[in-house]
Structure formats: structure tokens, C-alpha cells
Amino acid sequence: xxxxxxxxxxxxxxxxxxxxxxxxxxxxxxxxxxxxxxxxxxxxxxxxxxxxxxxxxxxxxxxxxxxxxxxxxxxxxxxxxxxxxxxxxxxxxxxxxxxxxxxxxxxxxxxxxxxxxxxxxxxxxxxxxxxxxxxxxxxxxxxxxxxxxxxxxxxxxxxxxxxxxxxxxxxxxxxxxxxxxxxxxxxxxxxxxxxxxxxxxxxxxxxxxxxxxxxxxxxxxxxxxxxxxxxxxxxxxxxxxxxxxxxxxxxxxxxxxxxxxxxxxxxxxxxxxxxxxxxxxxxxxxxxxxxxxxxxxxxxxxxxxxxxxxxxxxxxxxxxxxxxxxxxxxxxxxxxxxxxxxxxxxxxxxxxxxxxxxxxxxxxxxxxxxxxxxx
Amino acid sequence: xxxxxxxxxxxxxxxxxxxxxxxxxxxxxxxxxxxxxxxxxxxxxxxxxxxxxxxxxxxxxxxxxxxxxxxxxxxxxxxxxxxxxxxxxxxxxxxxxxxxxxxxxxxxxxxxxxxxxxxxxxxxxxxxxxxxxxxxxxxxxxxxxxxxxxxxxxxxxxxxxxxxxxx
Numbered sequence: 001x002x003x004x005x006x007x008x009x010x011x012x013x014x015x016x017x018x019x020x021x022x023x024x025x026x027x028x029x030x031x032x033x034x035x036x037x038x039x040x041x042x043x044x045x046x047x048x049x050x051x052x053x054x055x056x057x058x059x060x061x062x063x064x065x066x067x068x069x070x071x072x073x074x075x076x077x078x079x080x081x082x083x084x085x086x087x088x089x090x091x092x093x094x095x096x097x098x099x100x101x102x103x104x105x106x107x108x109x110x111x112x113x114x115x116x117x118x119x120x121x122x123x124x125x126x127x128x129x130x131x132x133x134x135x136x137x138x139x140x141x142x143x144x145x146x147x148x149x150x151x152x153x154x155x156x157x158x159x160x161x162x163x164x165x166x167x168x169x170x171x172x173x174x175x176x177x178x179x180x181x182x183x184x185x186x187x188x189x190x191x192x193x194x195x196x197x198x199x200x201x202x203x204x205x206x207x208x209x210x211x212x213x214x215x216x217x218x219x220x221x222x223x224x225x226x227x228x229x230x231x232x233x234x235x236x237x238x239x240x241x242x243x244x245x246x247x248x249x250x251x252x253x254x255x256x257x258x259x260x261x262x263x264x265x266x267x268x269x270x271x272x273x274x275x276x277x278x279x280x281x282x283x284x285x286x287x288x289x290x291x292x293x294x295x296x297x298x299x300x301x302x303x304x305x306x307x308x309x310x311x312x313x314x315x316x317x318x319x320x321x322x323x324x325x326x327x328x329x330x331x332x333x334x335x336x337x338x339x340x341x342x343x344x345x346x347x348x349x350x351x352x353x354x355x356x357x358x359x360x361x362x363x364x365x366x367x368x369x370x371x372x373x374x375x
Numbered sequence: 376x377x378x379x380x381x382x383x384x385x386x387x388x389x390x391x392x393x394x395x396x397x398x399x400x401x402x403x404x405x406x407x408x409x410x411x412x413x414x415x416x417x418x419x420x421x422x423x424x425x426x427x428x429x430x431x432x433x434x435x436x437x438x439x440x441x442x443x444x445x446x447x448x449x450x451x452x453x454x455x456x457x458x459x460x461x462x463x464x465x466x467x468x469x470x471x472x473x474x475x476x477x478x479x480x481x482x483x484x485x486x487x488x489x490x491x492x493x494x495x496x497x498x499x500x501x502x503x504x505x506x507x508x509x510x511x512x513x514x515x516x517x518x519x520x521x522x523x524x525x526x527x528x529x530x531x532x533x534x535x536x537x538x539x540x541x542x
Contacts, residue, residue: 078393154512156477241416 001062002092003069012072012086017079020231021087022071022223024057032056032226035219035282036191038183039289041121041314049121049314052112054282054321056192056219062091063111063281064320066246071223073235096318100255100276103317111281111316118316120279123292126309126371131261134270134307138261142344148332150253150278153325157208158239159248163224167232171199174225178204179215187285192222200225212324213248216285251325253278254291254332260305260340266348266355270307273299273336277314277322284323288314293374294329300370301337303359308372381442383408384452392439399423399434402449410450410480414510421509424481425449431488433508450480453487462537463487466526467519470540474513482519485509490527499524 013021035054042048058067070087074080095109102108103118111118135141155177162175172195178184181204189197207214220237227235239247255276261269277291296310345355361368380389383406390405402408402425411434414422423434426448453461460468463483473479489505490497497505502523503516511519521540528534 078395156475241413245416 002094003058003060003062003089010087010089012070012083015074015079015083015086017075018083019073019075020071020227021073021083022057022227022230024055024059024069027056027223027226028059030226030230031194032222033192033194035217035222036187036285037283037288038187038217038285039287039293041123041288041292043121044124049288050112050115050119050316051283052115052316054284056222061094064318066243066320067281068219068247071227073227073231097316098318100278100313100315100317103315104276104313111318115316120283120314120316121288121312123296123312123314124310125292125296125312127307128309130307131270131272131309135259135261135272138269139264140262140344140348142260142262142340142347144256144258144336144340144343146254146256146258146336146339148252148254148256148335150250150319150322151325152245152250153211153213153248154241154244155209155211155213155248157206158241158244159214159218159220160208160236160238161221161224162234162236163221163226163228164234165225165229165232169199171201172225172229173201173203174221175203175205176221177206177208177210177214178202178221179207179210179212180204180217183285184217184221187217188222188225192217193226211326212251212328216249216323218249247320249284249287249323249325250280250320251322251328252332253280253319253322254295256332256336258336258340260344262344262348266344266350266358268303268305268359271299271305271309271340273308273310275310275312277312278319279314279316280319280321281316282321284321286328287321287323290322290324290329291332294324295333297373298330298333299337299372301334302361303337303341303356304361304365304368305359306371308370310372377440379439379443381444382446384447384449390439394438394440396439397435398425398427398432398437398439398442398447401439402434402447408449408451412477412480414477414481414512419508419510420478420481421485421506422478422481424484424509426484426488429488429491431485448484450483453483461487462529463490463523463526465537466522466529469537470518470522470525472515472518472522474511474515478509478511478513482506482509482511486519486523486526487530490523490530493527494531496527496531497524 058069072084097103160177164173181202185200185202189200224235258273345352376391412422414420418436424431425434502520525538
């Protein structure tokens, strides 16, 4: 959606108990940076991935449900809730992309004007020639199409952050429900708030459950820290359940086509995998690394498959930004392989256990270099 | 702001609330009884079930002011003052009827009301149907049903001790 009229021009500022209202434009005017993506991937041709800016608060265009547009600080939570209802910007609804296939269609609307075709990156791994040769002589090819659906993490305790600023020393303190306080201090200081790292202290006390959903640097952490400095008083934010459902980064969301070549004895000759991985509307801290480095590199599993080739397209859509969740990529690879091996066994009339026995990496071959793992 | 006076876990309390304050917000944020959980905000999951005048109620779906003069029982008020667990709590422990534990307070409170409303005893199927308003996202229903089936025997006075779970 495009903002026709900024949130700043609304009557929210004069509502009872309101201390301040900040919009994306306000933060950009103060030279607040964008949320960085901290793990880079290269395209097949060696060029860098598309990394469109991820503003802390959306500026002019909102790209997903849960994309924050304004921050309202009030004396009490009920006052904040009431006043937030007065933030009613005028919106122009733009076409939205809910699926990766639609996003890759020629002529699809662009999530980011600067990212042609909504393609974040196009990556591959392995020896395509060797895989093609193995398929050419295979007795049997097992095929699988798998949608590893997105999920919403929904931790036991929703995310929460408290920022504080000490005017005497110029130091900031953030208490946050984080799995990753050191990296958050680094990213927030160097890329978002542009303040030296030694002036930032980050405490992660009670995390409240994470499984990855509290491992990235989220906008709220930067916002409460910055707002505490601006207002010279502590600022606290706690997601309620609904906010958690809408603003926690979802996990998974891979659409995969795979095929396994076998000989007449059920031995694996080669594996070929094509995956579309949803990045959502922006790149979250670790999003790009999950499908290639944490998933494709595990495609050998525990088997001696001699040739593996994996192709991967990471796609921008209008869903929430996807990031690590419980295993982050590794369960996606494992599920794919387990299903594919079962299909192969079923179609060859073999026992599911026996087909695995014939393909296990033998004990005396370890340490074993698989064709997919990074060397 | 209106003041609501009620009994919570046997103790009289008076709390100033907003008109819109939900019972669960009053319990968790003002009385700091955080054993009652909020799992969905939408009256679906049942993690917030408490008893109001003995009946199980989703505390995210009732206003605090509607509880004026009532007796509210939360998970914190179930065990005896000496720490002896309620038979339903004991059964959940004995039968390992929890995994992550998030839904457990609501499960226990719903289960007690369900058993109390059915003195004739419940089949496993009836227990499952009776729990339709409580979701366990660990999908640990099997042991929850076993625990409730065991607890009802003690609660209805048909046994003095909880049947032990198989080794």
C-alpha cells in the first residue's frame, strides 16, 4: 500500500497521555539507518544479491501486513492504544504478491522498484554436468514436489524491548528478549543508530522462547533505543499476541522440485533440486543464508549420493520478512530427502529401511566429504 | 476508572481497571498472576481459562468489570496451602500431560470444570470433545486425555489415590 498522507499529520499527537509520535520520515530525517542484512550470498554469476533498503519504519510504501508505520509513545498502554487508533493515514492499495510464482511472472508488480523481477538472488551449488550424466544412465528417477509452508513462530512470551539513555554519559541501554545480544549491539550501533558500539549496552535476560524468531535484529529494538535518547526517558514496547502473529518473522516457505536418480539396485546416483525460497518483503538479518548455506548444503543427508546439483531462487513477495526458525533450512533439506527416499523405495518396490542401508555413508569412510557440503 | 471488587483465589481484592480491561489483563498485569496465559487474543486457544463462580471461562473474553462480586479461581489457587496438588494437577504430572506447558493452566482449569459437570464419568471420547476449546500446539493431547480420565476417578471419590501411569 502507498501512503497518501503521512501518519505525522494526524491528531494522534494531541491525544491524552501521548508523549511523542515518530514516523519513518522523522527517523530518516535524523539519519537513522536501515535494518541491515548481515549474511550475503552471491548470484550464479558472482554478482551480489539484491538488498533493497529495509527502513525501521515504512516510508511512503507499506510492503506487508505488520510493516510498522509509526511509533507512538504514551504514558500508559491504554493511552497508547487509544491514540494509535487516531493514526489513520490515507492509503492507496497497490497490487500485492502472495506467492513466489506470481512474483516471478513477467510483468508482476515490483515489491521494490529497484529489484527487477522480484528476484533477490539466483544461486547454485554442485556439478550440474555430473548430475545430468548420472540421470542419463539412471534406471529409475524418483520425483517430488514439496511446499514447505511458512509458519509463524509465536514464542511463549512475545517480543519485548526497553530502551534507556543516560544523558550524563551518552550511553544507551537496551533490554531485549533476544537470542543474540552481541550481534544486535553490533548491527544496531554500526548500521541503524550510527553510534559507537562502546556506547551501547544490550541485556538479554528472559528470552521467553525463540527458536530463531528472536535471533535477528528487529526494528523495535532500534526504535526504543533511539526514542529513549530522543525523549530522555526509558521507552518500553511489548508485543501483544496479535502483534506477535503479525510482526514476528515467519520461517521456512520453500517450494521445491527434486528428483533422485537410482540404479537398478536402489543405489543413489544423483540428486537434482530446484527451490524457490521466499524472502518476504525485506531481507531480515539472516534470511538469505538459510536456503543456500543452511539447507542446500545438507542435501546429501547421510547418503553417499555422488553427484548433487541444487538451484535456488530467492524471491521478494508481500509477506512478512522470512528468517530463521527452528533448524533454519536444515529441516527443509531433511524433510525433502526423507520424502524423496521413501518415494523411491515405494516406486521400486523396496523396503524403506533397505534402500537406506544400501546408501548410507559407511562408518569407515568418515570423515566423508559430500558433494553438497561446503569444503 | 471503575473499581472492581472480587475474590481471587480465596482472597478479596479491589482493583481499579479501565472499562475495557479484560479479566486476563487484570489477572496478569495488575495482580501479577501470570500462570494464566494468553495464546491467541482471539478466544480460540483456551490457555487463559480460569473459573468464575466455579465455571470455566476464557478470561480473554470477559471484561474485568463483569466479574464484580464473583469468585475467580486461577491455576495459582488450585493447590492446597501446604502445596498439595489438586488431583488434576497431580494427574497431569503423573501422566506427563504437558510438553512445553504453555496450554497447561487452561487445560487443567477446563478439565476440572469438565469433570465436575459430569459426575457420571467421561469416556475418552467425551473428554476429547470437552476439550475442543483448548489447543495444545505441542499436540500432546493423548496424555492430557489420559490424565483427565485418571483424575476424574479421584475427583468423584471412586478411588482415594490416583491410578499410576504405566512404567
